[in-house]
Amino acid sequence: MTTAPVISAARGTIAIRSENLCRHYRMGETLIRAVDGVSLEVRAGEFVALLGSSGSGKSSVLNLIAGLDRPTSGSVIVQDRDLAKLSREELAKYRLHVVGMVFQSFNLIASMTLAENVELPLRFAEVDRSKRVSLAREALERVGLRARMDHRPSELSGGEQQRAALARALINRPQLLLADEPTGNLDSHTGTEIMDMVREFNEQLGMTVVMVTHERALAERYAQRMIFLADGKLIDDRANVPTATTAGVPGGRA
Amino acid sequence: MKLPDLTELALRNLRESVLRNSLTTIGISVGVASLVAMLSLGTGLQQLFSQRLAKSGLFDTVFVSSRRDLRGMGREEERKGPTPGESRVLDEPARQEIERLPNVKEAYPDIRFVTELRYDDKPHLTMISALPLSAKSNDAFDGMQGGFFSSDTAAEAILQKSFAEELLGKIPPLGAPEPNVAELAKPLLGKELTMRYAQRQAAPAPQPPLRASEATSADDSIAGAAYSVVSREQKLRIVGISDLDPETMRGPTRAKVFLPLRLAESLHVMQPTDLREISRAATDQPVYASISVRIKNPAQVQVVEEAIKKMGFNTFSILDASNSLRQVFRVLYAFLGIFGSLALAVASIGIVNTLVMAILERRREIGIMKAIGASDGDVKKLFFAEAGAMGILGGIVGVFLGWAIGQVINFGTNIWLKSQSLPPEHFWAVPLWLVGFSIGFAFLVSLVSGLYPAARAAKLDPVQALRYE
Numbered sequence: 001m002t003t004a005p006v007i008s009a010a011r012g013t014i015a016i017r018s019e020n021l022c023r024h025y026r027m028g029e030t031l032i033r034a035v036d037g038v039s040l041e042v043r044a045g046e047f048v049a050l051l052g053s054s055g056s057g058k059s060s061v062l063n064l065i066a067g068l069d070r071p072t073s074g075s076v077i078v079q080d081r082d083l084a085k086l087s088r089e090e091l092a093k094y095r096l097h098v099v100g101m102v103f104q105s106f107n108l109i110a111s112m113t114l115a116e117n118v119e120l121p122l123r124f125a126e127v128d129r130s131k132r133v134s135l136a137r138e139a140l141e142r143v144g145l146r147a148r149m150d151h152r153p154s155e156l157s158g159g160e161q162q163r164a165a166l167a168r169a170l171i172n173r174p175q176l177l178l179a180d181e182p183t184g185n186l187d188s189h190t191g192t193e194i195m196d197m198v199r200e201f202n203e204q205l206g207m208t209v210v211m212v213t214h215e216r217a218l219a220e221r222y223a224q225r226m227i228f229l230a231d232g233k234l235i236d237d238r239a240n241v242p243t244a245t246t247a248g249v250p251g252g253r254a
Numbered sequence: 255m256k257l258p259d260l261t262e263l264a265l266r267n268l269r270e271s272v273l274r275n276s277l278t279t280i281g282i283s284v285g286v287a288s289l290v291a292m293l294s295l296g297t298g299l300q301q302l303f304s305q306r307l308a309k310s311g312l313f314d315t316v317f318v319s320s321r322r323d324l325r326g327m328g329r330e331e332e333r334k335g336p337t338p339g340e341s342r343v344l345d346e347p348a349r350q351e352i353e354r355l356p357n358v359k360e361a362y363p364d365i366r367f368v369t370e371l372r373y374d375d376k377p378h379l380t381m382i383s384a385l386p387l388s389a390k391s392n393d394a395f396d397g398m399q400g401g402f403f404s405s406d407t408a409a410e411a412i413l414q415k416s417f418a419e420e421l422l423g424k425i426p427p428l429g430a431p432e433p434n435v436a437e438l439a440k441p442l443l444g445k446e447l448t449m450r451y452a453q454r455q456a457a458p459a460p461q462p463p464l465r466a467s468e469a470t471s472a473d474d475s476i477a478g479a480a481y482s483v484v485s486r487e488q489k490l491r492i493v494g495i496s497d498l499d500p501e502t503m504r505g506p507t508r509a510k511v512f513l514p515l516r517l518a519e520s521l522h523v524m525q526p527t528d529l530r531e532i533s534r535a536a537t538d539q540p541v542y543a544s545i546s547v548r549i550k551n552p553a554q555v556q557v558v559e560e561a562i563k564k565m566g567f568n569t570f571s572i573l574d575a576s577n578s579l580r581q582v583f584r585v586l587y588a589f590l591g592i593f594g595s596l597a598l599a600v601a602s603i604g605i606v607n608t609l610v611m612a613i614l615e616r617r618r619e620i621g622i623m624k625a626i627g628a629s630d631g632d633v634k635k636l637f638f639a640e641a642g643a644m645g646i647l648g649g650i651v652g653v654f655l656g657w658a659i660g661q662v663i664n665f666g667t668n669i670w671l672k673s674q675s676l677p678p679e680h681f682w683a684v685p686l687w688l689v690g691f692s693i694g695f696a697f698l699v700s701l702v703s704g705l706y707p708a709a710r711a712a713k714l715d716p717v718q719a720l721r722y723e
């Protein structure tokens with residue numbers, strides 16, 4: 001693989017820190033505390049799982065880290081950037097260059113081919129066309145979809161779509177990979193395939209990974225740390241030794 | 255995002271919902287077409303009018319009359335200047351003096367009288383006027399049958415179509431189609447007319463010329479009147495039948511029969527002015543009711559007018575009329591423009607509607623783009639690009655459409671003109687500036703229409719957009 005590893009934040013330094021992070025929604029009379037005073041730290045190069053039942057605030061925390069949303073109070077600091085203090089423009093730049101995201105529902109643009117989907121962040125980054133094409137091809141090759149680059153998402157299986165989404169998240173070489181239930185719509189075999197890829201990015205490219213999941217088993221197999229949320233509050237934060245090893249899992253890259 | 259990327263994405267998005275976007279674009283085209291149609295009609299009409307006026311010689315002509323002529327134009331200045339009785343007489347020396355003024359091409363007297371013409375032994379009373387040879391280039395003689403006068407002194411006549419009809423007893427009833435000039439010309443060309451007229455003759459003068467006393471008072475000279483009126487006949491050969499009316503501008507005093515200028519002069523026909531300038535007859539020096547002065551360059555009309563006024567005559571030129579005509583065209587233009595823009599304004603509502611619909615439909619897509627790093631500005635520009643692309647496409651199609659409509663109408667009208675044996679006209683012009691202006695205007699209107707949808711799309715909250723399937 002020619003994709004160069006990301007060497008920005010040295011392993012072990014603090015990549016993400018939140019302090020008393022809150023995100024409240026007002027629904028008429030009632031106040032919904034989606035995130036309610038969460039303080040956490042993620043070190044650079046770490047693979048962290050955010051666990052909790054549905055509605056516990058996992059996605060809300062992830063969106064705050066991703067700079068897609070702003071905290072009601074408290075702070076999120078990602079690699080020395082206080083996200084609450086960034087302008088909308090600066091937040092967009094931050095999402096473009098620092099963060100790569102994958103979602104449960106893949107979120108590829110249906111009217112574009114895989115290659116076009118994957119190179120879309122490069123358009124926002126104003127990268128030259130010729131360079132874009134080769135970078136997109138390279139990223140698709142990494143996830144084993146080079147042959148399908150001119151297909152539309154609807155022509156692909158769920159696993160293939162999620163691989164394309166991973167390629168897109170990777171294309172700007174971000175330091176942070178944020179995944180919101182990436183295997184939620186996939187069968188267990190395909191899910192494993194995706195998770196192996198995520199772990200590969202974590203290990204080979206040095207990306208910091210924060211993954212939301214409600215499957216504790218999945219977290220135990222891949223995450224180095226598990227953070228538990230309930231009702232918007234952090235209730236547990238414990239280290240974990242991933243049981244799946246790089247060599248030991250069948251499937252790997254297709 | 256860079257412009258080529260924006261354009262590419264915008265066009266691909268437009269293709270995604272082809273039907274809706276085409277309909278919106280067609281709406282813009284129709285708006286632009288109506289704008290182009292209206293303005294090109296205005297431009298064409300103005301061009302046609304200006305050409306007509308320029309060719310008619312009216313733009314480079316100044317009409318000069320004596321201030322003695324109480325039937326003058328009734329202008330303010332007449333009251334300020336010397337009393338009519340004291341002011342200068344418009345006679346041959348005055349004409350020559352005017353002709354010597356700088357920028358003057360020629361100055362010829364307007365000879366115009368009502369008299370009897372006999373054709374086929376039937377008398378016809380009509381207004382006759384004299385034309386210089388230079389009138390040949392007058393647009394009014396474009397569709398003429400036969401030819402112009404062979405010389406300035408030839409005993410020849412050109413008839414206006416309606417007089418030809420009268421001679422042949424073929425006056426069509428009101429509303430009926432006009433007979434063809436060619437048909438009228440066949441039996442008339444080369445035929446002879448007999449003109450009966452009253453000739454003014456100086457009686458042998460018992461006293462020396464009365465010039466000095468006349469200059470101070472016109473009234474006392476009647477006593478010294480000494481001239482006679484002799485009835486004369488002059489044979490005229492019909493050489494041309496003019497289809498159009500060369501003297502439309504003159505209204506009820508317009509002539510139906512035209513003679514060569516020098517011939518008319520030599521006849522010394524008794525003219526209405528002679529009655530008041532009665533004493534002049536004794537001198538045998540012609541006095542003119544008015545003189546037409548042709549100017550070399552229409553731009554010099556005003557200067558020449560001033561110079562002639564200083565000599566003590568009244569002047570009138572079409573320039574004053576053309577100024578107000580230009581005003582009329584400006585108003586017409588604004589009116590047509592507003593009318594044309596109205597359709598475009600309606601079309602712009604279509605753009606707003608289409609783009610707002612697109613935001614609702616592409617909510618998730620906008621959320622995705624923001625999640626992967628698109629800024630508010632990127633999203634805004636994308637919607638602007640879509641609006642702009644519809645505007646430019648609609649503008650181009652619209653200009654073509656407007657041009658085509660104009661061509662069809664022009665073509666149709668010319669077929670009709672031809673059936674009426676009238677020369678074809680080009681009253682529809684799409685100048686290049688109008689093409690550029692229309693497309694630019696459509697682009698601008700579409701961008702303005704895109705303002706609200708683009709701002710709304712840019713403000714979209716990505717978290718909300720991604721929450722809903």
Ligand SMILES: Nc1ncnc2c1ncn2[C@@H]1O[C@H](COP(=O)(O)OP(=O)(O)O)[C@@H](O)[C@H]1O
Nearest residue numbers: 025027032034053054055056057058059060061
């Ligand atoms: N825009 C919103 N308006 C109101 N309530 C919201 C909004 N977004 C999230 N919530 C609420 O916040 C809580 C946490 O949501 P979320 O972070 O999506 O949970 P999870 O991802 O853990 O399932 C839920 O109760 C949800 O209903």
Ligand SMILES: [Mg+2]
Nearest residue numbers: 058059060180
């Ligand atoms: Mg969630």
